[in-house]
Amino acid sequence: MNFTKLQGSGNDFIVIDNRDGKVYELLKRLELDIKDFVIALCKQHTGVGADGLILIEDPQDPKNHFKWQFFNSDGSVAEMCGNGSRCAVRFAYEKGIVGEEVRFETLAGVIKAWVKEGGKRVKVQLTSPKDYREVSLQVDGLHIEGSFINTGVPHFVAVVENLQDLNVVKLGRAIRFHKEFEPKGTNVNFIEKLSDKAIRIRTYERGVEGETLACGTGATASAIVAYMKGLVKEKPVEVHTKGGEILRIDFNEDLREVFLEGAVCRVFEGFFSEEDLLCMR
Known part of the structure; x- marks a missing residue:
């Protein structure tokens, strides 16, 4: 399975395009739950290593470009992550999912974002505090x-x-x-x-x-x-x-109206097999 690791201000995230549902199919086949999957990938030394995992999925509302599923490194679900949202937007931009103006769905609500400098900087409008x-x-x-x-x-x-x-x-x-x-x-x-x-x-x-x-x-x-x-x-x-x-x-x-802006860097792109994932556990 292909993935990209990105970081914003040192906050690093594994991002996977899951619009075809391949993550859930893999978990079903290996009889893993999503929490164990997240922990394995995010773990330092034995996994990819990251602060969190982001799945890019189809939006519920066609007015939006995508929906994300965001997980902390311990497998817990978070409503929102500012730096993670900027990394998700750069990933979606580079994969051709979005243009320079973006709307995506989170548990905290719909987030607007703007891609700058070809994805090297991203500005997001967060939900009202x-x-x-x-x-x-x-x-x-x-x-x-x-x-x-x-x-x-x-x-x-x-x-x-x-x-x-x-x-x-x-x-x-x-x-x-x-x-x-x-x-x-x-x-x-x-x-x-x-x-x-x-x-x-x-x-x-x-x-x-x-x-x-x-x-x-x-x-x-x-x-x-x-x-x-x-x-x-x-x-x-x-x-x-x-x-x-x-x-x-x-x-x-x-x-x-509250805005967060900063640089986003692609760390690397990678691939893991079913065997790799089982070894990460």
Whole structure:
């Protein structure tokens, strides 16, 4: 089975064209469930290795270009992924599924996107954020003030000092599973100000269960929170990721329109056989 691995700001994804249903046919033939399939492919060292898997499928509404199925590396389903959506759009563009203006279906709603520079950059319009609130937490003996906002998936954002020295995995995991965010938990972002138009971010991602090099919806949530708190004063907000890329987040004052833009890179194209897949397990 052919696949492409792409990355946006260091967030890497395996993308498969499943419009003919071949993934489901393979799983039925091998008596595998989709979760085991995702975990096997995404696993480091024994699999392809990725933060998630994306299946491109036919849309339910013919006005849209495709539907995606998105899975975190642990096999769980996520409603939305900002950097994953940009990778999916470049893949679809290069396969001739879409042109430079795109509409595709996710569990979070229909996402619009624009292909730039022949696919090297992609801009997506995310669903309108919701559920914003200020949150005070007691975590491992620490008092942490932050903000919660859903930018397609839930995010907690905290402004910190000395971001570079922060134990993101330990603190992020404690917040991710905090009773405040039960039952599904939350993604966790730590940010610091760089200038009136830029912040730096580190993210603990739910589903990956670790720190990732970037998170598009997390960068979006963090840019919005930073602007609302007056940490930054100019838009679009530049978000400097751990992977070194800079994401540009723009939005109007009422947050009805929110845009995420950044570079997308094809890492490699590959093929795996049934034997390869069984060995990955």
